[in-house]
Amino acid sequence: MSSWAPGFGPMRGRLSPMADRAAHNGIELWCPQCRAAVVMPEYADTAVCAACGSTLVRQCRFAPEGGADAAPLVASEEQVLRSVQCSQCAGPLSAREGRRILVCRHCGVRVVVKQRGGVTRWYFPARVDRLEAAAIAARWLHEHPGVAKTAREARLVESHLVYAPIWEHRTLLAGWEFGYKLRPQTELISSPGKALFGRSGGEEDVRLDVRLVKEGVEEAHLKERRFYQAATDFEELGATRPRVTGRELLAPLLAGELEPSATVLTAQGSAVEVAARGRRAALLPLSGAVTPDSHLFTFRESTALLYYPLWLVRFQVGNRHCRVVVNGRDGTVNSGVAPASNRRRVALLATQAVLALVVCVTLAWLAATRDSGRETMVALAVIVLAAAALAIWRFRMVGEVEYHEPFSG
Secondary structure (H helix, E strand, O other), X not given: OOOEOOOEOEOOOOEOHHHHHHHHOOEEEEOOOOOOEEEEOOOOOEEEOOOOOOEEEXXXXXXXXXXXXXXXXXXXEEEEEEEXXXXXXXXXXXXXXXXXXXXXXXXXXXXXXXXXXXXXXEEOOOOOOXXXXXXXXXHHHHXXXXXXXXXXXXXXXXXXXXXEEEEEEEEEEEEEEEEEEEEEEXXXXXXXXXXXXXXXXXXXXXXXEXXXXXXXXXXXXXXXXXXXEEOOOHHHHOOOOOOOOOOOOOEEOOOOOOOOOOEEOOOOOOHHHHHHHHHHHHOOOOOOOEEXXXXXXXXXXXXXXXXXXXXXXXXXXXXXXXXXXXXXOOOOEEEEEEEEOOHHHHHHHHHHHHHHHHHHHHHHHHHHHOOOOHHHHHHHHHHHHHHHHHHHHHOOOOOEEEEEOOOOO
């Protein structure tokens, strides 16, 4: 789980050194062939030893605590690396970090690396670079209404690319639903008008009548259902979970292909729990029938982690900070927080107070110059004065302008 250092509002600026090292460096293991150090990022499944070129895969084993002579009452999980050789010719396998299909350089046999926990990992390629993200954030500060004038010219402090994980559960849904629907139906109703209005026998009154009718439902289903769930705390980032449709271009998450300065956040949650929630969501009735009789089942289920690029851009004005989260794919502003300007609100409050004072003076003058309706004029003046006093009493200065992109995914 990633931790954040204070000083960046809800998303608090920078990654802490511990989280930064965990995201970039991963776990340091040892090559079983030459005993050289190999750094395995958390999200990678395979690696190549830089010293001897061996293809290595991650493997977990349980080792008893308390030493070799101790009774194995408590076991702790230990991650080790295992060298992979071709099952046909025992030759070396060419691999890249995170790739699941290894190709033998000698005989061309392909070996599939087993997934960890049945979860595949993909990422959305970033289309916005660092300078573009900073320019988009600066433009938002300059154009967004309500931002203080001093904050519109804030100084850029840093921009950091973060890949935030999102759980995806896919399944094929098949089955049938039976029941009925209630839908409105419009009808033209004709009635003789002679008895009421003295018209000739050939004339009729025509009116529209709307009533609810029952409509039978017999629907067959064979479709793919997707379920998405945040795998990190987006509120801690100060962001809104981006909308994912399942039709975006994805690339396998390989350790060597991401921007070196980017941070891949550790995923939270369990694939088993996500799959159970996705299955329950997929089995909900789809037809909208009243008291439906559903016979639905799921098959070909898969769970994946999707890593979404977000630029965390921070500005500084005096001793105050502004932060803007920029979508790394389409360049839109995901969220932002900046010091607020109260000049317009104060001017509006002053205008309302002056108008209320003018109304009160006018009502008092009318009550003094007219003989009738004095009590009404005085009562109105008191009401207007009380409303103005209440508005002034409830007025508070706004410290920050906060924006979040509407979420519809």
